[in-house]
Structure formats: structure tokens, C-alpha cells
Amino acid sequence: MKVFIQEFHKEQIISAIQRLVAFPSVCHEGENGTPFGQAISDVLTDTLTLCSELGFKTYRDPDGYYGYAEIGEGSDLLAILCHLDVVPEGDLSKWDSNPFEAVIRDGNLYGRGVQDDKGPSMAALFAVKALMDSGEKLTKRIRFIFGTDEETLWRCLRSFTEKEEQATMGFAPDATFPVIYAEKGLLQARLLGSGSKNLSLEAGEAYNVVPAKATYQGHLTSDLVPILTSLGFAFEEKADAVTVFGLAKHTKDAPLGINAIVRLAKGLTELVKHPALDFIVKGVEEDATGAQLLGKIWDEESGHLSFNIAALTINNEFSEIRLDLRIPVLADVEQLVAELKEVASDYGLTYVEHDYLDPLYVPQDNELVSTLMSVYQDKTGDMTPAKASGGATFARTMPNCVAFGACFPDSDKTEHQENEHIALSDIYKAMDIYAEAVYRLACE
Ligand SMILES: [Zn+2]
Structure with missing residues (x-):
């Protein structure tokens, strides 16, 4: 195998990641007339500037939903699907x-985004830069597509697929090695109910994170403290507020996390009755596979259902539970939704769909999958088979696309968590793998 990556590429990629992380590109819808906020608009512009500095032709969607950077020649288009927003x-x-x-x-x-997804995006970008610097000739066009609301509703890539050319094949550097050929269905929903005169709270952030803390502030605090103590939950009391702690995980790994909202609800329900608390405490319990609520939902291709209570609002007027489910690829989604609606209504809650993404499934004997797998195996010696995931990547927005890296099976998985980090050695290894992958897929 040829060597494409030089020492100076390693320096360049670190400063490129640092440059992009400096933009706090969290979604703020509609801010300053941008679709997803000023920082996201700015990071999109700056990423395209960086790409054009590297010799790519760039295009910025006039509405600000996406941009892309292209290099190479030929009718075939290899898409590399990245995103610039962060949680x-x-x-x-x-x-x-x-x-x-x-x-x-x-x-x-x-830094926020070093693992998801600014770091891996730059690893793929500088891999292609290294191929160019080595004088390799591309027989396909390589197009880096930069989405801007991956962590929320994917309106960026919906707009892209409506307006732009479809890729021949592609990969998303937004997961783990080796290849992910199946991604669970994603369902985000809200359960709406009545408000409360005695209880007001607002907990949770993004749909796709297991909440690591949930705070109650109000007159029940002093009664809540001994209950949380007897339940053995971690919490902190401050003035008239109490914050219950959990363990943040990406929704796809919800069963490995500790849901602070569920724990707070378990404490509060001893003091005040509310349908939303009942649903959480009696219906779901601390079972993030949803089995308590819906029975065991599982298949061999992709594993368990993941059921995350991402956020809870209760105020005078209404209550809202926000749910994020990752559904096994072979599960019957219609039936699952029907059951969820029914059980929610048993608790007096109304189901409203927020977002749904079909699962991804690309057969393992597909040429793209086999090429990427052999690159990974040749480079690492790791024979871990291609796998399924509960994560949702942009790979499912286009046919013949899979997720590929940039985490390794033994890397710390810190995406969406505090102190998000990536090993420098992993960045360089990923860059090396991406260079070889693009070389085999798109060079003479
Ligand atoms: Zn991501």
C-alpha cells in the first residue's frame, strides 16, 4: 500500500479541527434570518473557505441549509456526508x-464536535488532500456534503436531496469503524397532556441524549430530598432546588446511560400525582429498551429497541414528554407506533410524531461495503465484521451509502458528552484509512 499521509497533513488537520470547533454551532433556529443560527451559518461559510483553500470547488446553498466541496473528474460521484452542527x-x-x-x-x-463530527469530517477531507498532494488522479468526483442540522431534524439534507445530484455511492464518517451497513429506524415523538397547578419543571435538552441531570425547583424540594436519599439516587440540593444526576449517553446507547428525568420523576411521584410522571415511573421504569412498556423488541440484524425519555416539561398549561426511539431494522414500526399511542392514551397522553427516519440497510456483499471492509482490515488487521447501529447518520439519506468511522471499536465514545475527545492517533489512523478508501474507490 502506498503512503499518502505526510507529517504536515497531521499538523494541518489539527489546526483545521481547532478552527471549526471555535464555532459554537448549536442549532438556534431562525436566528438572524439564518435557518439554524449564526454560528452554524458561519461554520458552513468557513468550512467552504477552508475547502477552497485546499483546491476544492465549493457551493453554498443560497438558503444556507448545506454546502459542498468537490474535486476530481468523471460522471460518477462519491459523496462523503459530513455535518457541522453540534449538540x-x-x-x-x-x-x-x-x-x-x-x-x-x-x-x-x-472540544465539542471533535468526535462528532468536525474531527472525522476533517480526517476525510485531509485524506483526500493527501491523495491530491501525492499526485493521484481521481476517476470519480469526490463531493464533501456539509449538513447543518444533523443533530436536530436533517432539514439540510432533505433540502439537498430535493435539489442536488444523487451520488453514485458514498459514506458518512460519523459513526464507528468498520462499516455500518444497517441503521435502526429513528422515531422522535412528543406525548402531550394536561398541565399542573402543583408542579412545574423543565428538564432535558436534545432528543438524542440521555439526560444527565434534571432539576426541580419549588415548594416540594425539602420533601423530595429524603425520598431521593432513600432511593439512593445521586443529587445536589441548592436553595429551593434539587438536581438529580444521571449518566449522559447517545440515545442509541440509552440502556447504558442513567436517565436523570426518570429518577427525578420517581422521587416526585411520591409527592404529587401527574399523568406524565405516571407514564414515566409506572410505564417505562428505568428500562431504556422499552420492554417494560412495549414488550421485548429485538432482531438479530440490529439488536434491541432503544427508548429514551429525552425531556420533560410540566407547567400550568400543559405537559410534554419528548421521546427518542431507535427501532430494530426488521421491527414492525406501524405496530410499534400503534401500541405506543394506545399505552400513552391509557395514561391520558396524546402522541404526536416529531421526526421519523427509515432504517438503512445495504447488503454486506455490496461492492462499496466489501471495498471499505477490506481497506479497514488491511490497515488495522482488525477482523470485526460489518455491523448494525442504532445511530442515525446521513448515510440513510441516499441509496448505496454506509457509515464508516471515524471511531475505532476500542476508542472512548464521548460524542454528545462532556469532555468530548478524540485520540490524536485515532485521527491520524482514520485519515490513513480514508485516504486508502478513496484511492481504491475513486482513483486509477
Ligand atoms: Zn454526528
């Missing part, structure tokens, strides 16, 4: 450094 920083006190200033400590790069 909120979470609990700032748990960060050892500013989330929006990427810094190197102990061989890792820390």
Missing part, C-alpha cells in the same frame, strides 16, 4: 476546558 455543551462544570476551544491534553484533542 449543546451540556453541563459546563463537567468540562475541563472550554468546549469551543479545541485543546490537546495527554494525546487527545478535547
Whole structure:
């Protein structure tokens, strides 16, 4: 195998990631007349500037939903599907450094987005740059597509697929190695109910994160404290507020997290009755596979259902539970939704769909999958088979696309968490794999 990556590419990629992390590109819909906020608009512009500095032709959607950078020749188009938005920083006190200033400590790069997805996007970009610097000739066009609301509703890529050329094949560097050939269906929904005169709270952030804390502030605090103590839950009391702690995880790994909202609800329900608390405490329990509520939902291709209570609002006027479900590829989604609606209505709650994404499934004998798998195996010696995931990547927005890297099976998975980080050695290894992959897929 040829060597494409030079030492200076390693320096360039780190400063490129640092440059992009400096934009706090969390979705703020409609801010300053942009679709998803000023920082997202700015990071899109700056990423395209960076790409054109590297010799790519760039295009920015006039509405600001997406942009792309293209290089190479030929009728075939290899898409590399990236995103530039990030989830909120979470609990700032748990960060050892500013989330929006990427810094190197102990061989890792820390910052929001270094793993999801600014770091992997740059690894793929600089891999192609390294191929160019080596004088390789592309027989396909390589197009980096930069989405801007991946962490929320994917309106960017919906707009892209409506308006732009369809790729011949592609991959999303937004998951783990080796190849992910199946992604669970994604369903986000809200359960609406009545308000409460005695209870007001607002907990949770993004749909796709298991909430790591949930705060109650009000007259029940002093009664709540001994209950939480007897339940053995971690919490902190401050003035007339109490914050219950959990463990943040991406929704796809919800069963590995600890849901702070569920724990707060378990405490509160001893003191005040409310349908939303009942649904959480009696219906779901601390079972993030949803089995308590819906029975066991599982298939061999993609594993368990993941059922995350992402957020809870209760106020005078209404209550709202926000749910994020990752559904096994072979599950009957219509039946699942019907059951969820029914059980919600048993608790007096009304089901409203927020977002739904079909699952992804590309057969393992597909040429793209086999090429990417052999690149990964040749480069690492790791024979881990291609796999299924509960994550949702842009790969499912186009036919013949899969997710590929940039985390390794043994890397710390810190996406969406405080102190998000990526090992420098992983960045370089990923860059090397992407260079070889693009070489085999799109060079002479
Ligand atoms: Zn991502």
C-alpha cells in the first residue's frame, strides 16, 4: 500500500479541527434570518473557505441549509456526508476546558464536535488532500456534503436531496469503524397532556441524549430530598432546588446511560400525582429498551429497541414528554407506533410524531461495503465484521451509502458528552484509512 499521509497533513488537520470547533454551532433556529443560527451559518461559510483553500470547488446553498466541496473528474460521484452542527455543551462544570476551544491534553484533542463530527469530517477531507498532494488522479468526483442540522431534524439534507445530484455511492464518517451497513429506524415523538397547578419543571435538552441531570425547583424540594436519599439516587440540593444526576449517553446507547428525568420523576411521584410522571415511573421504569412498556423488541440484524425519555416539561398549561426511539431494522414500526399511542392514551397522553427516519440497510456483499471492509482490515488487521447501529447518520439519506468511522471499536465514545475527545492517533489512523478508501474507490 502506498503512503499518502505526510507529517504536515497531521499538523494541518489539527489546526483545521481547532478552527471549526471555535464555532459554537448549536442549532438556534431562525436566528438572524439564518435557518439554524449564526454560528452554524458561519461554520458552513468557513468550512467552504477552508475547502477552497485546499483546491476544492465549493457551493453554498443560497438558503444556507448545506454546502459542498468537490474535486476530481468523471460522471460518477462519491459523496462523503459530513455535518457541522453540534449538540449543546451540556453541563459546563463537567468540562475541563472550554468546549469551543479545541485543546490537546495527554494525546487527545478535547472540544465539542471533535468526535462528532468536525474531527472525522476533517480526517476525510485531509485524506483526500493527501491523495491530491501525492499526485493521484481521481476517476470519480469526490463531493464533501456539509449538513447543518444533523443533530436536530436533517432539514439540510432533505433540502439537498430535493435539489442536488444523487451520488453514485458514498459514506458518512460519523459513526464507528468498520462499516455500518444497517441503521435502526429513528422515531422522535412528543406525548402531550394536561398541565399542573402543583408542579412545574423543565428538564432535558436534545432528543438524542440521555439526560444527565434534571432539576426541580419549588415548594416540594425539602420533601423530595429524603425520598431521593432513600432511593439512593445521586443529587445536589441548592436553595429551593434539587438536581438529580444521571449518566449522559447517545440515545442509541440509552440502556447504558442513567436517565436523570426518570429518577427525578420517581422521587416526585411520591409527592404529587401527574399523568406524565405516571407514564414515566409506572410505564417505562428505568428500562431504556422499552420492554417494560412495549414488550421485548429485538432482531438479530440490529439488536434491541432503544427508548429514551429525552425531556420533560410540566407547567400550568400543559405537559410534554419528548421521546427518542431507535427501532430494530426488521421491527414492525406501524405496530410499534400503534401500541405506543394506545399505552400513552391509557395514561391520558396524546402522541404526536416529531421526526421519523427509515432504517438503512445495504447488503454486506455490496461492492462499496466489501471495498471499505477490506481497506479497514488491511490497515488495522482488525477482523470485526460489518455491523448494525442504532445511530442515525446521513448515510440513510441516499441509496448505496454506509457509515464508516471515524471511531475505532476500542476508542472512548464521548460524542454528545462532556469532555468530548478524540485520540490524536485515532485521527491520524482514520485519515490513513480514508485516504486508502478513496484511492481504491475513486482513483486509477
Ligand atoms: Zn454526528
